[in-house]
Amino acid sequence: MNRVVVVGAGVLGLTVAHELAVAGHRVHVVADRAARDSVSAVAAAIWFPHAVALEPDVLESSRVTYDRLTKLADDPATGVVMRSGLVRVRRAETDLSWTSAVPWHEPVAEGVRCTVPVVETSRYLSWLGARVAALGVSTTWGTVSLPGRQGAEALPAAVAAIIGEQPDAVVVAAGLRSGALLGGDDEVYPIRGQVVRLANPGLTEWVTDEDNPGGLTYVVPRTDDVVCGGTGQIGDRDETIDPATEEAILRRVRELVPALADQPVLSRAVGLRPARTNRRLEMIGELVACYGHGGSGFTLSWGDAARVAELLG
Ligand SMILES: Cc1cc2nc3c(=O)[nH]c(=O)nc-3n(C[C@H](O)[C@H](O)[C@H](O)COP(=O)(O)OP(=O)(O)OC[C@H]3O[C@@H](n4cnc5c(N)ncnc54)[C@H](O)[C@@H]3O)c2cc1C
Numbered sequence: 001m002n003r004v005v006v007v008g009a010g011v012l013g014l015t016v017a018h019e020l021a022v023a024g025h026r027v028h029v030v031a032d033r034a035a036r037d038s039v040s041a042v043a044a045a046i047w048f049p050h051a052v053a054l055e056p057d058v059l060e061s062s063r064v065t066y067d068r069l070t071k072l073a074d075d076p077a078t079g080v081v082m083r084s085g086l087v088r089v090r091r092a093e094t095d096l097s098w099t100s101a102v103p104w105h106e107p108v109a110e111g112v113r114c115t116v117p118v119v120e121t122s123r124y125l126s127w128l129g130a131r132v133a134a135l136g137v138s139t140t141w142g143t144v145s146l147p148g149r150q151g152a153e154a155l156p157a158a159v160a161a162i163i164g165e166q167p168d169a170v171v172v173a174a175g176l177r178s179g180a181l182l183g184g185d186d187e188v189y190p191i192r193g194q195v196v197r198l199a200n201p202g203l204t205e206w207v208t209d210e211d212n213p214g215g216l217t218y219v220v221p222r223t224d225d226v227v228c229g230g231t232g233q234i235g236d237r238d239e240t241i242d243p244a245t246e247e248a249i250l251r252r253v254r255e256l257v258p259a260l261a262d263q264p265v266l267s268r269a270v271g272l273r274p275a276r277t278n279r280r281l282e283m284i285g286e287l288v289a290c291y292g293h294g295g296s297g298f299t300l301s302w303g304d305a306a307r308v309a310e311l312l313g
Helices: 011-022 056-072 097-101 121-134 152-163 175-181 243-256 294-312
Strands: 003-007 026-031 080-088 105-108 111-119 138-141 169-172 188-198 206-209 217-221 226-229 265-276 280-284 287-291
Touching: 003 011, 003 152, 011 026, 011 121, 011 169, 011 287, 011 294, 026 152, 056 080, 056 097, 056 111, 056 294, 152 169, 152 287, 169 294, 175 188, 175 265, 175 287, 188 243, 188 294, 206 243, 217 243, 226 243, 265 294, 280 294, 287 294
Parallel strands: 003 026, 003 169, 026 138, 080 206, 169 287
Antiparallel strands: 080 111, 105 111, 188 226, 188 265, 206 217, 217 226, 280 287
């Protein structure tokens, strides 16, 4: 049994902590933001590989996650719900390889209809945090930083300074700030996403329209609201709500789903998706990198967590 420290308490950090604890490791999470205050809480969060390169191992992780989330949907306490909807396809060259992971999907005139897991983030992240704690994972709130210009080799000592014990291995699942913990990573960049949440008029079906001429558009109904998006602003780090962007989102989603016309705004949010040329999942000495999931952190979470557990043996 190894002492493994996971840096990060977003959906990746918590899911990795879960799988490592199940595999028998002694796991400690270190983070400076709880999941409810991280990018993970802003996500829609529908199972769909978005803003991530569709490499074979990414598809495999998304398949594993699809199956896992489908099982979790049997228990209402998890906040995972299976919902049908439409992926609008406007370009002939659109990559549809993700459909291989989806048991029910059907081509239709506007795109692909399918059934996928939708994760209601606030319920799910609380459930996951409680599961992880029940497995004996401990958590320390604090910021890990590498003093001066030190490289990744200084990370175990930096973590030890916070938890008071030398780890056998460290998993970096710190989203957008992961590169800084590994001595720098030029390939990481933010993709800004703005959403507005409306009251749900009784919708159960979702719709995504990535190539809408007005910009990325999606409508994801949840139990208590409907997540309406969005934006995919590459390199933009502005975390404040832009009212003009919200107006434009509302116009597009109401055109797509007229039932949303008179629904009041319940809340709004912005999140910076932690994107990378390719999401990083590899062992570097006694460190494991697990970040850069772009718009697919939930979609890849269980598959990638299982692979981290495999890497650590
Ligand atoms: C608008 C929007 C819609 C989205 N929709 C979807 C969707 O439908 N489906 C989907 O799969 N994904 C979606 N995503 C993407 C998804 O939210 C992200 O991929 C995912 O949340 C990334 O999770 P993470 O755990 O890597 O990072 P985060 O959630 O950002 O968590 C990072 C964690 O690391 C900690 N941390 C970072 N640096 C340090 C440090 N130095 N010291 C200590 N702690 C540190 C933070 O405190 C935090 O706990 C969406 C994102 C946005 C913004």
